[in-house]
Amino acid sequence: MAESGSSAGFSGSQTGSLTGSGLPPPRTRIFKIIVIGDSGVGKTCLTYHFCAGKFPEKTEATIGVDFRERLVEIDGEKIKIQLWDTAGQERFRKSMVQHYYRNVHAVVFVYDITNAASFRSLPAWIEECRQHALGSEVPRILVGNKCDLRDSVQVWTDVAQQFADAHSMPLFETSAKNPNGPGDSNHGNSDHVEAIFMTVAHKLKSQKPLVLSQPPGALGATVSLSRGRDDGADGARSWACSSC
Numbered sequence: 001m002a003e004s005g006s007s008a009g010f011s012g013s014q015t016g017s018l019t020g021s022g023l024p025p026p027r028t029r030i031f032k033i034i035v036i037g038d039s040g041v042g043k044t045c046l047t048y049h050f051c052a053g054k055f056p057e058k059t060e061a062t063i064g065v066d067f068r069e070r071l072v073e074i075d076g077e078k079i080k081i082q083l084w085d086t087a088g089q090e091r092f093r094k095s096m097v098q099h100y101y102r103n104v105h106a107v108v109f110v111y112d113i114t115n116a117a118s119f120r121s122l123p124a125w126i127e128e129c130r131q132h133a134l135g136s137e138v139p140r141i142l143v144g145n146k147c148d149l150r151d152s153v154q155v156w157t158d159v160a161q162q163f164a165d166a167h168s169m170p171l172f173e174t175s176a177k178n179p180n181g182p183g184d185s186n187h188g189n190s191d192h193v194e195a196i197f198m199t200v201a202h203k204l205k206s207q208k209p210l211v212l213s214q215p216p217g218a219l220g221a222t223v224s225l226s227r228g229r230d231d232g233a234d235g236a237r238s239w240a241c242s243s244c
């Protein structure tokens with residue numbers, strides 16, 4: 001699938017008309033969150049559930065990357081959560097990997113609680129992040145999926161929790177299929193898949209806001225904003241993050 005090109009932190013253009021207050025209309029911040037893990041752990045189902053509110057009837061192995069977006073409101077601010085559902089199969093991700101990690105705001109690692117191999121692969125996924133120079137300021141969370149299949153569990157919560165603690169990540173166990181049902185650690189509360197991605201979005205929103213370092217005279221240009229990581233691929237990008 002073609003890259004959306006919107007790896008920037010904001011959508012919209014600075015060239016839009018002014019509001020009644022004489023200020024440009026507020027732009028929508030975009031949080032780019034990549035979802036990674038072995039093939040078949042449920043990345044497509046989790047991202048689909050968050051964006052479409054249901055479990056997909058059928059899925060096929062992701063090739064390259066699929067994008068899903070959802071507009072949410074947090075503390076009165078409209079924010080676009082852009083989920084990058086990445087291919088778990090090596091042969092389907094090779095050519096795309098550098099795009100996944102470009103200007104990423106957060107990472108969600110997924111394993112399947114009924115598949116120990118998917119849990120054992122996590123260090124390799126963490127290593128891939130390291131190789132793409134993801135800084136420690138980029139929040140990461142760990143999600144154990146398919147909790148509706150409790151009878152087939154191979155990865156117990158205490159083992160997963162130890163791993164999460166060792167890597168300073170919060171752990172969530174859920175089911176993309178039945179996020180409110182028995183087996184989901186959020187049973188009895190609201191939709192847990194929803195809560196997971198909203199937790200990430202809240203965390204990102206609470207981080208120091210991105211700040212413009214615009215060159216003099218550039219007002220009115222159409223710009224994009226990154227979180228201080230620039231791989232040099234976009235020469236026009238001249239924004240920086242005050243917190244980086």
Ligand SMILES: Nc1nc2c(ncn2[C@@H]2O[C@H](COP(=O)(O)OP(=O)(O)OP(=O)(O)O)[C@@H](O)[C@H]2O)c(=O)[nH]1
Pocket residue numbers: 037038039040041042043044045046059060061062063086087088089145146147148149174175176177178
């Ligand atoms: N029982 C159960 N099945 C699930 C759950 N999530 C996903 N599945 C099933 O697991 C299979 C793989 O799901 P996908 O979402 O396509 O997996 P993926 O991680 O995106 O796989 P790749 O695209 O190959 O990387 C599908 O048959 C889904 O129906 C879940 O929470 N519970």
